[in-house]
Amino acid sequence: MSNPDRRQAALDYHAKPRPGKLGIAITKPFTTPSELALAYSPGVAEPVIEIEKNPDDAFKYTSKGNLVAVITNGTAVLGLGRTGALASKPVMEGKAVLFKKFANVDVFDIEVDAPDADDFIETVKRIAPTFGGINLEDIAAPDCFYVEQALSDALDIPVFHDDQHGTAIIICAGLLNALSYQGKTLEQARIVCVGAGAAGIASMNLLQALGADANNIIMCDSKGVVHSGRTDLNAQKQAFAVDTDLRTLEDAMSGADVFIGVSGPGLVSQAMVQSMAPKPVVFALANPTPEILPEEAHAVRDDLIMATGRSDYPNQVNNVLCFPFLFRGALDVRSRSINHAMQIAAVHAIADLARQPVPEVVKDAYDAPELSFGPEYILPTPLDPRLSDFVSPAVAAAAVDSGAARSEYPAHYPKR
Known part of the structure; x- marks a missing residue:
């Protein structure tokens, strides 16, 4: 396959028949009025009450324990350099696919428009309660060392710069x-x-x-x-x-x-x-x-x-x-x-x-x-x-x- 053909094949793969490489699946029955009442109001209040009393119960009642953030600020994407956050999204989606395919780990890919390291750190800290782990990706050196250390010190979940x-x-x-x-x-x-x-x-x-x-x-x-x-x-x-x-x-x-x-x-x-x-x-x-x-x-x-x-x-x-x-x-x-x-x-x-x-x-x-x-x-x-x-x-x-x-x-x- 020639380079132009390979390039077009890659673009078609990402665009058709549905843009992107990821979707979200529902993991519980959701077909009857009673199931709706369990999934949302009023039933959803019960795990909220339990998690408020014991934060570790988030692992018991939510997807937190199998959910990783693949997160970047787009400052060192592949060998392409500082592409910016939005252009990094295909790579983050690709990383998410690998997590799911090989180890059945769910992922939200998150692209943060924050080239400043401290701004990026603050964003990740604020959204961290959602996740069981943080996979940092494509962050330029030397900021990557500072970012990982600061987040590891601040959070009680794994932080890993792959x-x-x-x-x-x-x-x-x-x-x-x-x-x-x-x-x-x-x-x-x-x-x-x-x-x-x-x-x-x-x-x-x-x-x-x-x-x-x-x-x-x-x-x-x-x-x-x-x-x-x-x-x-x-x-x-x-x-x-x-x-x-x-x-x-x-x-x-x-x-x-x-x-x-x-x-x-x-x-x-x-x-x-x-x-x-x-x-x-x-x-x-x-x-x-x-x-x-x-x-x-x-x-x-x-x-x-x-x-x-x-x-x-x-x-x-x-x-x-x-x-x-x-x-x-x-x-x-x-x-x-x-x-x-x-x-x-x-x-x-x-x-x-x-x-x-x-x-x-x-x-x-x-x-x-x-x-x-x-x-x-x-x-x-x-x-x-x-x-x-x-x-x-x-x-x-x-x-x-x-x-x-x-x-x-x-x-x-x-x-x-």
Whole structure:
């Protein structure tokens, strides 16, 4: 299909036969006068009275416990930049569809015309009682760090910026498996990350929580290595400033075990890949054009494990492996947050799933009869039906064990 054809197909998909990708369904009988009296006045007054007395009863009598806000201010939409709130709506609807399809989580997509971070925070705080969780989406750095922290501090429901932590969870799961296959450890790996925005910083923070040595991490931004001599660093970058003579990405990649790119197209040359340590791992995740194409990297290294953000190459780093099932687990125990323990549990669950025998239904879906753990399969595929069985229970257990949960580990989950 040519690009013009694909563009028109995408527009037609969103426009026909009914605009948009979402609708609302009624979940209770509503066909008789008595049912009308229960659904609205006078019957609706009874749960109002109970919730006023005990706010947690909102989880019992309303849809709050299975309802997430996918919410943005449109300041960093896909790779398109500051499109504004209204133009971001197709993306938010798409995210909502993924929540519903993969984990049966209901979503209201909300686009807020508030490019100022404090205005946005105030809006989300005011509407938060409606929801069991908040998924922040497509908010530009560095505001995204401030927004997430402020809302996490203010609210008693999970607040999760998927562009940060969802990406980080999948990167970490894939990297644990890739390093293991290459015979290396996270604790000893020399890691280079290009892209010091939301995804890069969250990924490096989570890798450290998993055991990576901060002294072995080199962060690069558009001006080169983030080092202690620079005076132009924000607080998030400053945390990764190291005392080093390295100044360029090319310098940093020499002898590195791992490259993680969450930046832009074509930033890595074949010579840079050649200069890496034996058995390197390259995650070139810029979309749609990665920092280096897999065929270019494989042409100069036959001992390489490679991942991208694209579905037409092996080892796609795709957030849909995480966020629906992460929220499912959090909602099922009425968690107050999505904390580090829950994120780490998700990392290990996703990594473990990739090591299991792949069912025929997945092989058939991807026309890959030989699909198994190895250099071209370090992460599960998005259509693997077992993700909910692995990730959601692990997250729910971590929420209970860490004290974030309001309720017990669900009886319908696998026994712990």
